[in-house]
Amino acid sequence: MERRxxxxxxxxxxxxxxxxxxxHDCRAIDLSASGMVFQRNRSLAVRELPEVNRFxxxxxxxxxxxxxxxxxxxxxxxxxxxxxxxxxxxxxxxxEHLDRLSRLHQMLH
Numbered sequence: 001m002e003r004r005x006x007x008x009x010x011x012x013x014x015x016x017x018x019x020x021x022x023x024h025d026c027r028a029i030d031l032s033a034s035g036m037v038f039q040r041n042r043s044l045a046v047r048e049l050p051e052v053n054r055f056x057x058x059x060x061x062x063x064x065x066x067x068x069x070x071x072x073x074x075x076x077x078x079x080x081x082x083x084x085x086x087x088x089x090x091x092x093x094x095x096e097h098l099d100r101l102s103r104l105h106q107m108l109h
Contacts, residue, residue, distance in 0.1 A: 007032060007033075007095075007098050007099075007102065008030060008031060008032035008098070009030070009031060009032075009098050009101045009102065010029060010030055011028055011029065011030065011031045011101070012027060012028075012029065013027065013028040013031060013057055013058065013059060014026075014027060014028075014057075014058040015027065015028045015036070015038050015055055015056065015057050015058070016055065016056045016058075016064075017038070017044065017049075017053055017054075017055055018053060018054040018055070018056075019044065019047070019049060019050065019053055020050070022043075024040075024041050024043055024044050025041060026038045026039055026040060026041050026044070027039045028057060029078070030080075031057075031094065031097075031098065032094070032098070033083075033091045033092075033094045033095045033098070034082060034083055035069060035072065035080065035081050035082040035083050036057070036069075036080070036081060036083075037078055037079065037080045037081075038078070038079055038081070039077055039078060039079075040074070040077050040078070040079050044079075045077055049071050049074070049079065050071075051070060051071055052068055052069065052070050052071075052084060053068065053069060053071070053081070054066070054067075054068055055067050055068070055069055055081070057094075059093065059094070059097050060097075062093075065086070065090040065093060065094065066086075066087075066090070067083045067085060067086035067090065068083070068084055068085035068086070069081035069082060069083050069084060070082050070084050
């Protein structure tokens with residue numbers, strides 16, 4: 001059984017995956033401070049990803065969040081990864097982004 005300790009949210013966030021020296025533009029659809037689920041683009045759909053890869057998330061106009069992440073699972077064109085190397089400041093930026101999304105969701109419902 002997998003245990004999750006951080007809040008998560010469904011998102012639509014641009015993310016770049018750097019696989020075997022090539023950049024692949026994808027979309028994160030689920031995000032937490034500990035990892036994400038992203039939709040593989042067409043070029044990644046038919047490939048087996050290495051165990052650990054480099055990613056850049058684009059949460060806004062600021063610099064991208066850079067992380068290395070380990071593959072957890074993949075199915076139906078989706079890939080889940082757990083961040084294994086990410087700056088603490090960037091993890092905090094993700095947590096604050098999720099908090100803003102949660103407050104906005106609560107205001108709308």
